[in-house]
Amino acid sequence: MRRLGSRVSILERNANLLHREDPDVSAGIETLFHDEGIDLVLNATVVEASGVSGDSVIITYKQDGQNKTIEGTHILVATGRTPNTEGMGLELAGVELTASGHIKVNEKLKTTAPGVWANGEVAGQPQFTHIAFDDFRILRDNFAGGNRVTTGRQVPYVLFTDPEVAHIGLSEAEARKKNIPYRLFKIPMAADLRTRTLSETRGFMKALVGEDDSILGFTVFGVDGGEIMSAVQIAMLGRLPYTALREAILTHPTLMEGLIVLFSSVPTSMIQK
Template sequence: MPETGTVENLILGGGEPGKYIAWELAAQGGRCVVVERALIGGSCPNIACLPSKNVIHSAKVADLLHHAAAYGLPTEPAATDMEGVRERKRAMVEGMVEIHRKKFAADGIEFLLGEGRFVAPRTVEVSLAAGGTRRIVAERIFLNLGTHAALPDVPGLADAALLTAVEVLELDRLPEHLIVLGGGYVGAEFAQAFRRFGSRVTVIEYGPQLIAREDPDVAEAVRAIFAEDGIDVILGAATKAVSGRSGDRVRLQIETPHGERTLEGSDLLVAAGRTPNTHVIGLELAGIECDARGYITVNERLETTAPGIWATGECAGSPQFTHAAFDDFRIVRDNLAGGERTTRGRLVPYCMFVDPELGRVGLSETEARSQNIDVRVVSSPMGSVLRARTLGETRGFMKALLDAHSDRILGFTMLGPNAGEVIAVVQTAMLAGLPFTGLRDAIFTHPTMAEGLNVLFANAPAPRRQGEKS
């Protein structure tokens, strides 16, 4: 049996909230042990947000070269060097990992690479990557376990040497025909990127539209952009069986609204959601409960059902964005210091990094209807934004939801260049309780994308009287 040691703070998982909790507590003079399975700094700088956006930007450059003649700069056709794309990504990741190594070397932090699992309440046994085991009893434990790619239960899929969002970032060759199973954010981003690199791309989506959580008009606009880009999208398609191996030749038997068909490709990327990393680590031995999907049960303060143990990030069911996970850290940090912060009512924006970008904050029309919230809707095409015209990128639109009877902004969606930056402007107004007229009448720099908010809100319909129907 390994020797048992005690520590004040144990952080299981060194991703976004976990690493910040460790750094904060160590700076306050606390003693911390951080157990990380493999990725120094967590998934975001290693295999998720940052490297994927790095590769997507390379694809943007490829697209600009492809359309260079339209900008008065004719060039010879250029082939994609996927080894070069990968090396650019790797160089960024290596730099980020080194930054994290230095920060984890701070006084008060012991960083362990290894697999941790509970063997008793507030007791974790760590199988070290370098060999051997450690058993640690902690006064306080902070869980930041993350998620991994979900694999649909499809015959033959597990044996198809499939790609997930992790493996696709390491490709040193260009797939001849990339089949993407799943039309959500991850699937859509990689589908467009590899199409721009030169692959033939087919997206198979089980539901009736792409990006299921968005309004139908938004999803349809993205589908139309994909069609212009030469991406084949098959909606309402159930995958019945998979044969062959990704990287060589793979076949999918799918059932569509128009009948069954066989789809052949060279590579298969599965982007069908996420599953929490909460199984087989002994949570039940620590008195930590999970819901039916495996996410750790927490209250609004991110406290688990076991005293002295918190869960943060995706494993706790928080929105699956790094910025939401960082706010989880802030909630835990402030409450440890005597605060009263909770997850209740958080206004969490997000952006899908297709081109043009899709960003949203607050309610969608679909959500407003499902919650019986009476709203006014105002929209404006990106062609009405002069900055978009200077760029020659006028695909997409802006859309805002306003309270039916007041000037309060309830939601904002943008499909257009720099949407991720523009939604921050609207989010700030919403957080401050600023009426939409404040954005309508603001003097924004000309010509910028934010200036489009003047145009959008200038067309807002008048508030309805109480009891008046839309």
Template sequence: MADDLHSGQSVETISAGFRSIEEYDLVIIGSGEASKYVAWTLAKQGQRVVVVERKYIGGSCPNIACLPSKNVIHSAKVASYFRRGEEFGIGTTGFTIDMESVRNRKREMVAELVDIHVENFRKSGAELIVGYGKFTGPRTVEVTLPDGTTRTLRGTNVIIGTGTTAAVQPIPGLAEAQPLTHIEALELGEIPQHLLVMGGGYVGLELAQAMRRFGSRVTVIDRNERLVHREDPDIAEGLSKLFQEEGIELVLSAHVERVSGTSGKAVTVIVRQGASQRTLEGTHLLIATGRTPNTQGLGLESAGVDTTDRGYIKVNERLETTAAGVWAVGDVAGSPQFTHVAFDDFRVIRDNLAGGNHVTTGRLVPFCMFTDPEVARIGLSETEAGARAIPYRLFKIPMAAVLRTRTLSETRGFIKALVDINSDRILGLTVFGIDGGEIMASVQVAMIAGLPYTALRDAILTHPTLLEGLVVLFSSSPSVPT
């Protein structure tokens, strides 16, 4: 397969003992968001670029994460509309959900995306090698190909973009239970009878709601007192109420002590809540309790690349590692674990390789959890503002005050914004509501432009749209939390 993907780009080859070292301007390990855009951009500029990818061409986003999950989540939303059919005057008795068809729709999308990526590599002139890469010396990478042969590559610069993997905590019996990660959950061809979800963060909640809407009984287990514990209490309360109304059981402040059985057949999870112990039984177990960096086996010590105490590649604000000429991008570099942040890492690397001084500090990073409705935030939350003793005015309205939601029968949730107490500058916006990510993006643009909140308040926005809610929001009477 690797030979089919070679671009035919000529490289300088030199002999070193009994091995040949192929010289490139840039060697990249991993083909994720930042990596592929660096490769395509620099190759189009005439540089000799090679990318080594172990499995997922284009990285996790088009293959096993962002896009596939949203594909499946949308199918679940369609299923929820069928169940709500009478609300819209549509009879939908007797419908069924075919999980194999749900999976196949996702697979078809992924296949199309992979084909696009392969074509982009071909057109750019960047060479793509499918194989396993590891450092054998400074800026030198040995690649083991699928047939067992090896190639040795050396770059004027080397970029590490190997991403992260779902963490499996050292809980007795957990690994032996062969739990699902998001990868396997998105490949299910049947509806789990009872899905136990470990983790009350983004991945766990998105998939918990989707599987419930497909027809699973779902239990979410989280060690924190509330869901998405880093967000404001009103967000946690809103999500908890949503999930309970949809029939999802929440087991909070729960520490998993041990697991037995096998996911996909029968699995038992023993949890402790305070002084009490509780036994939870299900057919499937999904773990969504964090990520671990893919740095094992990379030979980083041979390259002089240091890692942090959590195993991530140690980088400075320019994304340079501790080794000259070696850079790291995306999740493995400890960047916020979002595709849109990895894309910005590409811009940082691109500019710095060209002699610039682009840094990662001070980035305005948006967050969006694709539950239904969505949770989206840009800038400060109330919790963060309070922790940093930043005074603010709070504008807050229910989503029902946005008239478009009434036409859609999607009135759940709220919008709130923090505005500087001494100026009209927007400090942050949170949306718990339909298309929250789209609403948030408009405010993000205003924040980037340095516009006061009054610019949005006084704008003429189309009626009836969701964005029109920003006029309603910023025309409301603010409060000043104490």
């Protein structure tokens, strides 16, 4: 909407726009939005909304202990989703819910009622279409006599900004919290030569590598980040060491070639909690 000429303000209740991401990722997105002319209002708790979206709206919010207001014509509320389980009579069937209203399932997606399974977002899984599809595969295979579970699976995700943010595996914050030692490889996207031909050099990519040279996690904030992340994910699925990507012969100039640059860079020393 900003690129179409509208003035855009984002109200965020946390101190960082992407508070679940590593600080450098959130800082990158915040800089991008500032450069685009988007007004970021952080540490803001919405108190009241009045008016009619599409006509005139006023948002009252609290920031630094003071009530403030912002006026506009349209409002988009992005506060997450709640499961549509209320009033369905699930309790009559013996299907228990969690405190958040999701259907309680085990690692095979079986509910508390005999012969009843649940999959997708209503089962409280990570709320991605690709996870719901994998839930289906788990049920399909188990119904055919298999033994698949939801635990231990990789959960990739992409934030489809421009440029994108994509991630797989451990973040730095998660690695430190779990006391998992890692080496950090990090380069600016400009070091990937393909970004220069695309005239989109903003961002960076980074990878966490373990003591055994395995790739623990990967994050990219850059053009077509989701595609680059998927290549690293496949290497992780194949349990390839980072050196396999470092020594690969990849077509020049492609964005994937930047992985050679990344894993050929000088990493930090092993970082521990």
